[in-house]
Amino acid sequence: METIDIAIVGAGPAGLTAALYASRARARTVVFEQGIPGGQIITTDWVENYPGFPKGLSGQELGDLMLAQAEEFGAEVRPFTSIDKIEPSDLDFIITTSEDEQFLARAVIIATGAIPKKLGVPGESEFTGRGVSWCATCDGALFKDKVVAVIGGGDAAAEEALFLTKFAAQVHLIHRRDELRATKCIQERCFENDKITMQWSRVVKEVKGEGGKVVGIELGATNGDEDEFLPLDGVFIFVGVDPVNTIAMDLTSFNESGYIVTDHDGRTDYPGIYAAGDVTDNELKQVITAAAKGASSAFEALKYVDNKVCSI
Numbered sequence: 645m646e647t648i649d650i651a652i653v654g655a656g657p658a659g660l661t662a663a664l665y666a667s668r669a670r671a672r673t674v675v676f677e678q679g680i681p682g683g684q685i686i687t688t689d690w691v692e693n694y695p696g697f698p699k700g701l702s703g704q705e706l707g708d709l710m711l712a713q714a715e716e717f718g719a720e721v722r723p724f725t726s727i728d729k730i731e732p733s734d735l736d737f738i739i740t741t742s743e744d745e746q747f748l749a750r751a752v753i754i755a756t757g758a759i760p761k762k763l764g765v766p767g768e769s770e771f772t773g774r775g776v777s778w779c780a781t782c783d784g785a786l787f788k789d790k791v792v793a794v795i796g797g798g799d800a801a802a803e804e805a806l807f808l809t810k811f812a813a814q815v816h817l818i819h820r821r822d823e824l825r826a827t828k829c830i831q832e833r834c835f836e837n838d839k840i841t842m843q844w845s846r847v848v849k850e851v852k853g854e855g856g857k858v859v860g861i862e863l864g865a866t867n868g869d870e871d872e873f874l875p876l877d878g879v880f881i882f883v884g885v886d887p888v889n890t891i892a893m894d895l896t897s898f899n900e901s902g903y904i905v906t907d908h909d910g911r912t913d914y915p916g917i918y919a920a921g922d923v924t925d926n927e928l929k930q931v932i933t934a935a936a937k938g939a940s941s942a943f944e945a946l947k948y949v950d951n952k953v954c955s956i
């Protein structure tokens with residue numbers, strides 16, 4: 645079985661930064677990524693709050709740069725490699741991929757990130773890929789001159805609503821309250837944009853379709869107004885994220901929302917297992933905080949591996 649010093653599960657900003665730090669310290673570092681490297685940022689059109697890029701850059705470009713930097717120092721990144729199990733073995737861990745390949749890792753960093761939440765309303769699943777989408781960067785261009793809705797009031801919803809105005813004729817930004825949660829400067833851009841219509845105090849009750857594609861949504865009101873039907877061509881859902889936590893289920897502690905609990909430096913309560921990024925219980929979920937926690941967790945994992953080697 646191949647031995648790895650530090651195995652990292654997930655190649656988003658947290659995992660790739662951990663890989664950069666671990667490989668620069670000359671640890672044999674392998675990053676397992678079930679899809680393509682980059683994490684959630686590669687579905688983000690533009691990142692303008694990552695330091696060092698005053699004009700911003702595309703999420704894809706930032707993800708590619710992080711990958712290139714980790715690989716530059718020798719980290720091995722294995723895309724399309726899903727991890728099925730992490731099992732303690734003496735003081736190490738046996739990592740089993742879904743292809744039944746096994747590795748012995750001295751320490752593990754879990755950086756599996758988060759995935760978009762669903763609304764859980766009728767029609768949402770049925771019309772996914774047929775008008776319902778969770779990725780404006782991927783699907784926005786399909787809605788040129790059409791009318792779309794964005795659901796949510798956070799950074800993701802507001803930023804993606806702005807992005808969709810590049811294509812759509814009109815974007816309804818539908819939020820369940822009467823004020824957005826998004827960062828103020830993004831809110832201001834939404835309010836100033838003629839193509840964005842704010843739909844305050846509204847919730848989606850059902851996504852309606854005909855002939856296999858979306859034709860609109862049934863809108864309920866949280867302020868006592870009447871329900872109404874809103875005709876649309878597309879619905880983009882950005883109502884938060886859920887942590888991808890199953891890989892560590894039996895080993896580490898979670899909070900009530902399913903996020904892995906770590907200390908300030910990324911230690912979980914299982915010695916040798918660290919966690920970083922959006923799968924953890926950090927309040928601020930940004931590229932910079934994921935990268936910073938990736939660095940701290942790698943630093944701690946390196947100390948753990950070195951101590952083990954010294955005590956053998």
Ligand code: NAP
Pocket residue numbers: 691692693763795796797798799800801803819820821824825847882883884885927928929930
């Ligand atoms: P979020 O900040 O958790 O916001 C989710 C939004 O969806 C909230 O406005 C929430 O309403 C609404 N919502 C939740 N469940 C709903 C439901 N069932 N029906 C209708 N509305 C619902 O999530 P996010 O925008 O996906 O962002 C996730 C994290 O990534 C955040 O920490 C965010 O700051 C970060 N992020 C940062 C950037 C950036 O810095 N450029 C970009 C994207 C994301 P309430 O407001 O009423 O709770």
